[in-house]
Each structure stands twice: as C-alpha cells, then as structure tokens.
Amino acid sequence: MTPHISAKIGDIAETVLMPGDPYRAKWAAETFLDKPKLVNEVRGMFGFTGDYKGNRVTIHGSGMGMPSLSIYANELIATYGAKTLIRIGSCGAMQTSVNLRDVIIAMTATTLSTPSRGIMRELNFAPCADYSLLEAAVASARAKGTPTHVGGIYSSDVFYDERPDLTEQMTRHGILGVEMEAAELYTLAARHGCRALAVLTVSDHLLTGDALPSEDRERSFGDMVEIALEAAFA
Numbered sequence: 001m002t003p004h005i006s007a008k009i010g011d012i013a014e015t016v017l018m019p020g021d022p023y024r025a026k027w028a029a030e031t032f033l034d035k036p037k038l039v040n041e042v043r044g045m046f047g048f049t050g051d052y053k054g055n056r057v058t059i060h061g062s063g064m065g066m067p068s069l070s071i072y073a074n075e076l077i078a079t080y081g082a083k084t085l086i087r088i089g090s091c092g093a094m095q096t097s098v099n100l101r102d103v104i105i106a107m108t109a110t111t112l113s114t115p116s117r118g119i120m121r122e123l124n125f126a127p128c129a130d131y132s133l134l135e136a137a138v139a140s141a142r143a144k145g146t147p148t149h150v151g152g153i154y155s156s157d158v159f160y161d162e163r164p165d166l167t168e169q170m171t172r173h174g175i176l177g178v179e180m181e182a183a184e185l186y187t188l189a190a191r192h193g194c195r196a197l198a199v200l201t202v203s204d205h206l207l208t209g210d211a212l213p214s215e216d217r218e219r220s221f222g223d224m225v226e227i228a229l230e231a232a233f234a
C-alpha cells in the first residue's frame with residue numbers, strides 16, 4: 001500500500017495503462033479486459049487489473065497534470081514494480097493536418113517545466129518515448145486503419161493558457177498537440193529504467209476551436225486503448 005494506492009502488492013500488473021480520467025480507466029477496463037478487478041479507489045482514482053488476450057494489465061487513472069501523474073507513476077513503479085506505462089489521454093490538436101478523433105503517438109514531449117525540473121536544474125532534458133512501444137503502437141494503428149500522427153507533443157501545466165504566442169511557436173515547430181502529463185511520464189520512465197509511451201486521441205482543435213461532444217468520443221478512444229494494449233504486448 002502507498003498513500004494513494006490501496007492495492008495489495010501483486011494486485012498491480014507490470015504493464016499499466018494510465019488515462020487522466022479515472023472513469024475512462026473504469027470504462028476501458030470493463031470494455032477491453034477479461035475479469036477486471038477493482039484494485040484501487042483511493043480519492044476516487046480507479047485502478048483495475050485484468051487480462052488482455054491472456055496478458056495481465058492494470059488500467060489506473062493518473063489525474064490531470066504532471067504533479068498528479070508523478071504521484072501515481074512513482075508509486076506504481078517504486079512500490080508495485082510497474083515496468084511499462086502507457087498514457088491513454090485526450091489532447092488538443094495544434095496542426096491543421098490533425099483532425100478531431102485522430103490518434104497522436106508522442107515521440108517526444110516538449111515542456112516548460114515538469115515536477116522533475118528541480119533535479120534537472122539547467123539541463124533541458126528531452127523526454128522521449130520508448131522506441132519498442134512506439135514502433136509497436138504505430139504498427140497497431142496502421143493495422144487498424146486509424147488516422148494516426150507520430151511526432152512531438154507539448155505537455156502543458158495549464159489547460160486555460162494565457163500564452164497564445166507559445167501555441168503559435170509550438171505550431172510553427174511542428175508540435176502535433178497539447179496535453180498535460182506525458183513529459184513527466186517519459187522523464188520518470190527514463191529515471192527508473194521503465195518503458196513509457198503516450199497514445200492520445202484528439203478531443204479538440206486549438207486552431208479551429210472545434211471540440212468533440214463527449215458522447216462522440218467513445219469509438220476513437222476505443223481505438224487508442226486497443227493500440228496501447230497491442231503495443232504493450234507486441
């Protein structure tokens with residue numbers, strides 16, 4: 001047990017999918033896993049462990065933002081022995097070539113700061129995905145025919161951004177989309193010798209202002225979950 005996870009040691013799998021939303025964790029576990037078992041609900045942050053095609057997997061919420069993800073990822077790695085952590089999140093598109101419902105597989109995660117900033121000091125560490133997971137996720141997305149983009153994303157500390165100039169710079173520099181957790185996940189995975197990846201579904205578009213109504217999201221979110229599960233066990 002940890003301060004934030006009540007699961008017994010052994011109740012969490014070595015492979016963990018991490019949506020920001022605990023209700024997405026519940027939905028994904030109940031939709032895609034055999035025999036999903038609730039293993040954590042401290043603070044309403046659901047974690048479920050079950051089987052995917054015979055492979056043991058946990059789907060556990062991260063909460064929103066890097067400080068929250070950092071708490072859960074640290075505890076999952078240090079106490080429960082998680083080795084592969086895949087974020088399954090929503091994001092805002094930053095390129096005209098990226099459409100609502102498309103999937104973005106994040107090679108790198110640019111950021112202004114992460115909870116690890118204090119350790120890095122003057123170093124501009126480049127958080128990047130595990131290549132084996134990235135390659136397997138791209139193959140899985142291609143096989144499914146899901147419209148998918150692979151490249152850099154931006155991990156922001158804020159949802160309500162007061163810096164339109166930053167968005168403009170990100171777009172100019174080819175950043176595909178914005179979310180709020182991947183940079184810290186990649187940094188923690190690098191520190192602890194784990195594998196990490198972020199597979200994201202575009203829920204809104206920063207350049208057009210378009211946004212998905214929540215009832216439309218399930219199908220594309222389902223593709224994202226299956227891509228992550230297939231990549232984890234490739």
Ligand SMILES: O=P(O)(O)O[C@H]1O[C@H](CO)[C@@H](O)[C@H]1O
Pocket residue numbers: 019020021063064065088089090091159178179180181
């Ligand atoms: O849909 P999730 O996984 O929560 O991800 C995105 O949505 C939240 C903001 O609404 C942030 O956590 C952001 O990263």
Ligand SMILES: O=c1cc[nH]c(=O)[nH]1
Pocket residue numbers: 090091092093159178179180203204206
């Ligand atoms: O962090 C996020 C997530 C979805 N959409 C955004 O614009 N930002």
